[in-house]
Amino acid sequence: MNAPDFWWTRNGTWQAKLLSPLGALYGYMATRRFKYNPRYKARQPVICIGNFTAGGTGKTPFALALNALLKEAGHKPGFLLRGYGGSIKGPLLVEPSKYAAAEVGDEALLLARRGPTVISADRTAGAKLLEEQDISVIIMDDGFQNPSLHKDFSIVLLDAKTGIGNARCIPAGPLRMPFTKQLQRVGLLMVVGEGDASIDQQMAAQQAGINLMHAAIRPVSADALDGERVLAFAGIGRPEKLYASLREAGAEVIETMSFPDHHYFTKEDARLILREAEAQDLLPITTTKDYVRLDGREEQSIARLANVASVLEVEMKIADPDALIERLEPVLDVGRP
Template structure:
């Protein structure tokens, strides 16, 4: 499912009020689980990249940016994630040439291109497999609320434009558990993008003594899109991010198609996208995460879409990477027996 619009309505709606008792129960149970003592402490430092809400805030682009930063500083990062959207429960060392998005999830394939990547529904088992690889630090993509594995440091991303929505828990709102409860285990708050919706949460974090840093998602090369008429399609947490990025790049977004997060495109989906694009002479364009779910498939319509579609590649730009590296020094220098 895509996140419902009422999640992001600050003043609340009848839907969020109706669902608030269920949200309160969900938040209570999540908070109890959050307090569990981790079952395992990895022999390598674990840096967790998380968010407060359901949906995308750029965790995977940030994990990739952090990977580059750490490699440049002489470290050997490896990635650990659940493999959401894939059928394999793990633990499994992902091989891009061998595994498909349907098996391991789109995020795992993207990360595996940059370094050793393990997927596992059981994060403890995944960490143990990753420890066997040639790595010196574990970057855990998502799993901030998962208590099974000890985190040495947690960087939590906060979207400046949306904040935490209506501040209610699933299903009444986007929060995975009450904000103040989550704040207790945040090592660093990374504010992504520009906007005022997260001002209250930033203030609360600062009062709690949590450092704030900033980052932004930017297209890698968008000059070629200037004036291009496009059909934008995406199955990510917030497809509107793609649409907005294309407009900022100068493209004319004529048609948009939003699919559920981690959507596995069908032949009918591909035919529809191709038909609309051809009828209006539009360039089909999507995200890197969506493209890995198209590429390499044998169905004729999907293969054709993969051949004609363009990809808007984006990267996370950390405002002060040196300050971030300095902030992580005490974690990275921890000696693990």
């Protein structure tokens, strides 16, 4: 399911109020998981990329950007993630040419193109497998709320436009744990994009002595889309981000089709998208994460959609990359021989 709209309504709606007791229970149980120390500490330093809420804030694009920065600084990063959306529980070293998104998840395929990548529902087991690879630092994509593996440093992404929504826990709101409890474990708060919905959280972080940095998700080579009439489709945490990025790139978004996060497209989905695009002479376009769930599949309609669809590639632009590496150096030095 995609996040319901009432999660992002700051003034409490009746749905949020009705679900608040369940949200309080969820938050309490999530907090209790951190009562005990992590089961395992990896030999290499672990840098965790997380967020306060359910839904997308750009963790995977940020992990890719951090990977590039660390390589430039002489480090050898490897990726660790759950492999959400895939059938394999792991631990497994992902080979992009060998596995499909249905097996390892779309995010794992994207990351595996840039470096050693392990998926594992058990993060401790995954870290042990990744330790065997030629790496010097582990980038943990998501898992900020997972207590099993020790994190040497946690970078939490905060969407400037949405903040933490109505500040309630799942299912009453988007928070995975109460905000104040999560803030205690943040090493660095990375504010993504522009907007004023996250001002309160930024102030709370500064009062707690947590450094703030800024980043933004930007389209790559989007000039060709200027004036293009498109049908945008996406199965990500917040499909609206794709639609907004396309409009910023100058595209004319005529139709949109939103699917649940990590949606595995069916032949019926593909036929619907193709039919609507052809009927209105629109260019079907999607995200990189969605495209890897189409690419290489043999079903005729899906293969045809993969052939005609365009991809809006995006990248995370960190405002001060040198300052970020400088902030991480004490952590990274621990993992050096």
